[in-house]
Amino acid sequence: xxxxxxxxxxxxxxxxxxxxxxxxxxxxxxxxxxxxxxxxxxxxxxxxxxxxxxxxxxxxxxxxxxxxxxxxxxxxxxxxxxxxxxxxxxxxxxxxxxxxxxxxxxxxxxxxxxxxxxxxxxxxxxxxxxxxxxxxxxxxxxxxxxxxxxxxxxxxxxxxxxxxxxxxxxxxxxxxxxxxxxxxxxxxxxxxxxxxxxxxxxxxxxxxxxxxxxxxxxxxxxxxxxxxxxxxxxxxxxxxxxxxxxxxxxxxxxxxxxxxxxxxxxxxxxxxxxxxxxxxxxxxxxxxxxxxxxxxxxxxxxxxxxxxxxxxxxxxxxxxxxxxxxxxxxxxxxxxxxxxxxxxxxxxxxxxxxxxxxxxxxxxxxxxxxxxxxxxxxxxxxxxxxxxxxxxxxxxxxxxxxxxx
Amino acid sequence: xxxxxxxxxxxxxxxxxxxxxxxxxxxxxxxxxxxxxxxxxxxxxxxxxxxxxxxxxxxxxxxxxxxxxxxxxxxxxxxxxxxxxxxxxxxxxxxxxxxxxxxxxxxxxxxxxxxxxxxxxxxxxxxxxxxxxxxxxxxxxxxxxxxxxxxxxxxxxxxxxxxxxxxxxxxxxx
Numbered sequence: 001x002x003x004x005x006x007x008x009x010x011x012x013x014x015x016x017x018x019x020x021x022x023x024x025x026x027x028x029x030x031x032x033x034x035x036x037x038x039x040x041x042x043x044x045x046x047x048x049x050x051x052x053x054x055x056x057x058x059x060x061x062x063x064x065x066x067x068x069x070x071x072x073x074x075x076x077x078x079x080x081x082x083x084x085x086x087x088x089x090x091x092x093x094x095x096x097x098x099x100x101x102x103x104x105x106x107x108x109x110x111x112x113x114x115x116x117x118x119x120x121x122x123x124x125x126x127x128x129x130x131x132x133x134x135x136x137x138x139x140x141x142x143x144x145x146x147x148x149x150x151x152x153x154x155x156x157x158x159x160x161x162x163x164x165x166x167x168x169x170x171x172x173x174x175x176x177x178x179x180x181x182x183x184x185x186x187x188x189x190x191x192x193x194x195x196x197x198x199x200x201x202x203x204x205x206x207x208x209x210x211x212x213x214x215x216x217x218x219x220x221x222x223x224x225x226x227x228x229x230x231x232x233x234x235x236x237x238x239x240x241x242x243x244x245x246x247x248x249x250x251x252x253x254x255x256x257x258x259x260x261x262x263x264x265x266x267x268x269x270x271x272x273x274x275x276x277x278x279x280x281x282x283x284x285x286x287x288x289x290x291x292x293x294x295x296x297x298x299x300x301x302x303x304x305x306x307x308x309x310x311x312x313x314x315x316x317x318x319x320x321x322x323x324x325x326x327x328x329x330x331x332x333x334x335x336x337x338x339x340x341x342x343x344x345x346x347x348x349x350x351x352x353x354x355x356x357x358x359x360x361x362x363x364x365x366x367x368x369x370x371x372x373x374x375x376x377x378x379x380x381x382x383x384x385x386x387x388x389x390x391x392x393x394x395x396x397x398x399x400x401x402x403x404x405x
Numbered sequence: 406x407x408x409x410x411x412x413x414x415x416x417x418x419x420x421x422x423x424x425x426x427x428x429x430x431x432x433x434x435x436x437x438x439x440x441x442x443x444x445x446x447x448x449x450x451x452x453x454x455x456x457x458x459x460x461x462x463x464x465x466x467x468x469x470x471x472x473x474x475x476x477x478x479x480x481x482x483x484x485x486x487x488x489x490x491x492x493x494x495x496x497x498x499x500x501x502x503x504x505x506x507x508x509x510x511x512x513x514x515x516x517x518x519x520x521x522x523x524x525x526x527x528x529x530x531x532x533x534x535x536x537x538x539x540x541x542x543x544x545x546x547x548x549x550x551x552x553x554x555x556x557x558x559x560x561x562x563x564x565x566x567x568x569x570x571x572x573x574x575x576x577x578x579x
Contacts (some may be wrong), residue, residue, distance in 0.1 A: 342526060346526060
């Protein structure tokens with residue numbers, strides 16, 4: 001099954017417009033000014049969906065849909081924004097539990113009907129949805145339960161993040177179509193002669209990323225003695241102007257390289273400041289005074305970034321059976337978005353959309369988390385995927401260990 | 406809380422902070438109130454603020470690439486040439502006059518420029534903004550461009566002050 005870049009772009013746009021329409025319905029009902037910040041389509045392991053939600057409590061509505069597309073969708077407000085919204089709808093409403101609940105249900109229902117109708121219109125086919133179910137849960141539990149609990153499956157997820165103007169709260173729309181039906185719809189809309197990407201190979205690509213990340217994590221462990229695990233690997237697709245938003249506005253420390261070969265692109269290894277200090281000190285022979293990030297910390301990060309990059313890139317090159325070279329690392333210490341911005345601009349000179357590969361590693365021993373992001377050239381990624389033959393992809397699936405030794 | 410039509414404030418806002426209007430990447434916004442327009446995460450991107458003291462209109466655009474000639478996807482605010490043009494037109498629609506417009510810009514950093522030949526995207530962005538402003542005869546009265554760090558901006562529509570903030574330095578006002 002192939003899916004072309006144009007249709008990925010179209011589906012992403014569709015989800016974005018649906019989220020915008022839903023947000024406007026809410027704005028009209030409540031007078032709250034909100035706007036859709038990011039919409040992206042991601043291929044990710046089902047278990048890893050909803051990482052952004054961890055650690056918060058949510059209320060919202062959930063429903064399933066069927067027809068040309070099947071699946072589940074959820075609209076989740078964190079509890080503070082739900083209160084604000086209900087109070088805007090019915091002054092003082094958030095104090096009355098029943099009223100708060102029906103307010104969320106009402107707004108949720110209207111928002112989500114708009115969202116689904118947009119899809120049905122575009123596909124020129126019927127999509128029916130169930131009545132909304134009110135939910136009140138924390139973290140990832142707010143997402144619908146997987147329909148295939150025993151499978152270790154990768155799924156497409158549409159996620160829109162909606163920002164409330166002037167408030168620090170956000171809410172989310174997740175849409176999780178059933179893989180088969182969605183893949184079929186995408187295939188039907190694909191121009192297989194043109195710039196199509198075989199979607200099954202995107203799975204392999206995710207596995208490659210996981211393995212590359214594990215290799216990078218092993219290198220961290222080797223240098224610091226801290227056991228480090230690869231966590232989430234995903235590949236997302238978004239308009240180039242949304243790429244910098246994939247990283248937060250916090251300050252990060254890390255390294256960036258340009259890699260060349262097929263595909264070429266940019267690779268970022270980023271640590272939040274606390275993680276950077278912790279991991280750098282684990283590499284240093286002496287105790288540091290104070291808790292500031294110093295030049296010594298930065299040079300330790302540079303060294304670590306370099307060795308993590310090598311591990312990651314070697315992992316890719318092994319599976320793709322090509323050589324992937326990279327430039328010496330450049331140390332960065334800046335706001336996350338500003339770091340991604342020039343890279344997106346460079347890629348954006350030739351393409352309107354971009355694939356973004358994200359992975360994460362973590363350790364339980366100290367407060368430490370690292371993110372790896374890759375921004376490959378789209379056409380070259382497509383070529384690399386074309387060259388990745390399916391048999392070899394199967395091998396990778398069966399025995400990743402062997403390939404990444 | 407804001408009233409959705411954006412033209413008036415509710416009681417809560419009286420005497421408190423001015424309205425904040427966020428401008429995303431490849432977007433422009435204008436205001437005729439004394440609002441504060443903000444944009445963040447400028448690397449090689451450039452934020453261009455244009456204001457007109459006479460009419461009280463002000464606007465901010467966050468452009469990503471120099472010119473729409475290379476890849477035109479219909480979003481004018483993505484490019485320095487068409488972005489400035491779109492902002493000027495929107496300000497004129499809001500009652501501003503080109504003759505009394507003043508511009509300030511910040512961003513266009515050379516950070517993470519891997520190109521081995523030619524000038525960086527940041528430098529090309531800045532050059533294009535200057536050229537387009539010149540075409541429109543709008544004086545550029547303040548700028549903070551280049552360097553190797555990111556920036557975030559706040560344009561005070563009431564005064565025309567453009568506050569530039571970086572992750573590792575004190576903020577400056579243009």
